Amino acid sequence: MADPIITATGLTKSFGPTQALRGIDLSVERGEVLAVMGPSGSGKSTLVHCLAGVISPDSGSVVLDGTDLTALSPDQRAKVRLQRIGFVFQFGQLLPDLTATDNVALPLLMAGRSRRAANTQAIAWLDRLGLGDHADKSPGSMSGGQAQRVAIARALVTRPAVLFADEPTGSLDSVSSESVLGAMLEVVREAGTTVVLITHDARTAAYADREVIVRDGLLSGAYAPVPA
Amino acid sequence: MDRSLALLGLMSAGPTHGYDLKSRYDAIFGAARTIAYGQIYATLSRMIRDGLIEQIGQEPGSGPDRKRYAVTDAGRTRLASWLREPDTPSPTLQSNLFAKTILALVLDDDADALLDIQRHAHLARMRELTTAKAGAPLLDRLAIDYALFQIEADLRWIDLTSARLTDMRKEVRRHG
Numbered sequence: 496m497a498d499p500i501i502t503a504t505g506l507t508k509s510f511g512p513t514q515a516l517r518g519i520d521l522s523v524e525r526g527e528v529l530a531v532m533g534p535s536g537s538g539k540s541t542l543v544h545c546l547a548g549v550i551s552p553d554s555g556s557v558v559l560d561g562t563d564l565t566a567l568s569p570d571q572r573a574k575v576r577l578q579r580i581g582f583v584f585q586f587g588q589l590l591p592d593l594t595a596t597d598n599v600a601l602p603l604l605m606a607g608r609s610r611r612a613a614n615t616q617a618i619a620w621l622d623r624l625g626l627g628d629h630a631d632k633s634p635g636s637m638s639g640g641q642a643q644r645v646a647i648a649r650a651l652v653t654r655p656a657v658l659f660a661d662e663p664t665g666s667l668d669s670v671s672s673e674s675v676l677g678a679m680l681e682v683v684r685e686a687g688t689t690v691v692l693i694t695h696d697a698r699t700a701a702y703a704d705r706e707v708i709v710r711d712g713l714l715s716g717a718y719a720p721v722p723a
Numbered sequence: 724m725d726r727s728l729a730l731l732g733l734m735s736a737g738p739t740h741g742y743d744l745k746s747r748y749d750a751i752f753g754a755a756r757t758i759a760y761g762q763i764y765a766t767l768s769r770m771i772r773d774g775l776i777e778q779i780g781q782e783p784g785s786g787p788d789r790k791r792y793a794v795t796d797a798g799r800t801r802l803a804s805w806l807r808e809p810d811t812p813s814p815t816l817q818s819n820l821f822a823k824t825i826l827a828l829v830l831d832d833d834a835d836a837l838l839d840i841q842r843h844a845h846l847a848r849m850r851e852l853t854t855a856k857a858g859a860p861l862l863d864r865l866a867i868d869y870a871l872f873q874i875e876a877d878l879r880w881i882d883l884t885s886a887r888l889t890d891m892r893k894e895v896r897r898h899g
Contacts, residue, residue, distance in 0.1 A: 530846075534886065677857065697878045698871060701849035708839055715839045 500525040500656060500689045501546055505555035508541050515541040516552065517712035523657075528680065528690040530700035533709035540661075542709055543693050547580055547659050548572040560656045577606065581650030581658040581688075583679075585665040588646050589634040595621055596630045599649045606653065620648040623682050640671035647679050651688065658683060661693045669698075676702050724818040726758065727766050728805050731775060731794065732826035735802055738779055738793040741767060750898040751825055767792060775801055802826075806837055809844030812874045820877075824884060828895045838885045845874050845881075 501523040508516040515538045523529050523546075533539040544550045545557055548564040551572075557564045560579055564572055582588075589598050599617035604610065621630050624644040634642045643663060650658055663679065664672035680702050683690050692703050700706050708715045733739070733747050741763050749757045770776045775798035782789045794802070806827060810819050820841055827834035849871055856867045884891070 534882070697846060697849055697875050698853075700846055701853040701871070703850070706843070706846050708842060710835065710839070715836065 497522075498525045499523060500527075500560050501691075502558045503542075503546060503555065506542065506545055506552045506557070507554045508538075508545060508550070508552045510541075514712055516545070519555070519709075519712070519714055521546075521707065521714060523689060523691065525689055526684075526687045527705075528683070528692060528703045530692045530694055530703035530706035531709065532695060532697075532700055532706050534695070537709045538712040539693060539709040541712075543659060543661070543691060546691060547582070547657075548576055577602070578653065579656045581653065581655035583643070583646050583650045583658065583660040583663045585662040586639075586642075589642060589649070591633060591635040594631050594633055595626060595637070595645045595648075598634065598645055599652050602649060602653050616652055617648070620652050620682075621645070624648050624678050638671070639667050640675050643667065643671075643675045644678060647675070647682075651682065651686065654686065655688065657689045657691060659691050659693070662695075662699075663692070664699060665694075665696070672699070724752070724822045725805070726762070727770065728802065729822045729826065730758075730763070730766055731770060731798055731802050732806075732822070733829065734776060734792060735794045735799060735826075736829055738791050740789070740791055747898065751829070751895065752822060770798065774798075806832065807840060809841050812845055812848050812877060820881070824888075825891075825895060828888070828892045834888050834892075835885060838881050842878065842881055845878050849874050 499522040501521070503519060503521045506516045506519040506521075507514070517538075519538075519542060521542075531539055531543060541550070545552045546559070548557070548559065548567070549572075551565055551569075555565070559575070562575060562579075564575065567575065576582075590601075593601075596614055596617045599620055600610070600613035603613035603616060608616075618627075618630050621627060621644075624647060626641060626644050626648070629637060629641060634645055637645070647660075647663070650660075660679070664675050667675060676699060680690075690703075692699065694700050729752055730744060730748060733744060733751070739747075741760070744767075745758060745760060745763050748763075752758075767776065771778065771792075774795060776792045776794050778790050779793045780791045782791070806823050820838075823837050824834050826832070827837050852867050852871055852874075856864050856871075859867065
């Protein structure tokens with residue numbers, strides 16, 4: 496039965512004379528892993544920023560886990576992002592001087608949890624991602640793949656409703672990429688977390704349940720089936 | 724590539740003679756191999772028999788070159804169905820998809836849409852293979868990786884073609 500966690504309706508967004516989104520309707524099911532694909536400049540990033548409440552569309556609405564993001568102030572949206580959304584980027588998101596545990600514990604500390612409780616949860620998430628033996632290392636001393644696992648643990652430690660992963664393995668080689676994606680998908684499926692995976696890489700998109708392709712500010716792929 | 728369907732596609736642009744048809748086919752698809760008159764006329768006869776085209780007139784004189792042919796509604800339906808039917812990933816894919824893309828440009832159809840249909844079909848196959856790979860023995864995984872890379876190569880060709888459609892449209896019109 497359909498149980499959408501994100502429902503976007505009629506999204507438009509322009510930057511000056513450029514129409515980045517030209518009327519997008521998209522629904523993401525709870526627990527689904529959706530790949531968002533599209534060439535550079537297609538509107539893919541703008542769409543995802545609207546879905547995650549980073550920016551507000553010019554028109555249309557985004558309802559995320561029952562909350563209409565487009566009806567909120569920027570501060571209220573920031574709060575929703577902190578509490579209900581996780582982000583993983585290609586690189587540059589970890590604090591290099593902190594240990595893996597401290598990096599992962601950070602969002603919990605910001606949310607007011609005790610240091611002890613935050614560390615316990617951080618270590619448990621690192622363990623799930625196969626980094627149990629690396630909890631005291633700093634990201635600077637880790638491989639790219641290990642650092643991305645730390646970033647994934649940090650994004651998931653607050654148990655977000657939706658994880659937005661923007662080219663999460665874009666800077667990794669094929670073998671590391673496969674291993675990181677495999678680990679990420681295993682934990683999100685176990686936790687029932689919805690994932691929006693932004694990628695231009697087909698091998699990465701193949702880990703998703705389905706894909707949508709953004710082209711010229713519209714979703715393509717909404718074509719009628721071939722007549723029998 | 725299915726040459727009959729490619730010919731049907733070229734004829735859909737407007738009524739034509741066998742001679743014109745050969746010239747257009749060779750200009751657009753003949754880089755690797757041109758088509759023989761014999762095959763043109765055999766294909767035309769078969770398409771008339773199947774109701775995909777009809778003879779709409781004959782200029783004075785004799786010989787097969789004098790006959791004009793037009794695509795019937797059944798022919799247009801057959802062509803539209805073929806254009807929108809994704810191909811199974813295989814070594815013959817490229818030539819078939821190439822033909823469909825070119826014909827979509829000739830006919831002012833949505834070539835991007837055809838390429839997207841193929842993208843989704845390829846990604847669906849990659850998804851099946853990726854799922855099968857999880858937990859498979861190492862040697863099986865290597866074989867699956869090989870298949871994945873082949874499909875990925877197709878997708879890269881599709882991406883590049885998609886990015887070049889505007890230029891291709893001009894090129895195709897030049898042959899029109």
